[in-house]
Amino acid sequence: MDNNDTTITILYFASLGEDLACTEEQLSLPTINMTIQELIILLSRRGEHWAKRLSNTTLHCAVNHAICDRKKTLKAGDEVAFFPPVTGG
């Protein structure tokens, strides 16, 4: 494994992905042990649209298929997902 690889995958589902016009992207983590909350702050710098959508407190996040809170720290290779409350069944 390349020790310099800092890439994570970010997925945006349902209405969130539509609103952001982005369903998936690769991102290079600027710092080690970045938290989800810090990632949100970073993504929010893209503009008011991103800031507004990602600041919604009803938004859920998951890392590697496990629901987590915004304090979760990230590492290279992680798959992060942001999504609205689920509506299956």
Add this chain to the structure above:
Amino acid sequence: MIKVQHNDFDHAHEYTALQHRGISGAIVTFTGLVRDFANSSTDNDSFELQHYPGMTEKILNDIEVRAREQWPLQKVSIIHRVGILAAGDRIVFVGVSSQHRHDAFAAAEFIMDMLKTEAPFWKKEGSRWVEEKASDQQSANRWRQK
């Protein structure tokens, strides 16, 4: 058994699969259908179910494990469709077999209540994304308080 699939399922086939020689007692099944939303304010009658491949199956498996921890169950079957559907189509099947009816009824209801609040599926009716319902959270919280 967990299945997330585009194809329709056959209730009779799934019910038969829950039966097993030697099982005595109870079989409870639930089927959820796409509601008729055409009379609401949506602009068209298309219906779509999105999901998070990989996490969806993991969460449904976890729900089955939690059901089995609380009730003595024999077979559990959870099937959830994804993709483009139409009003009246089958969306979800939950089937449970057990020795006693109380366990089968309770486990089936638990599985559905958890699925509706935890499994990463999202419904879109026409151009409108369906929003979560407070009543679904209340139903799920009932189990969590026990």
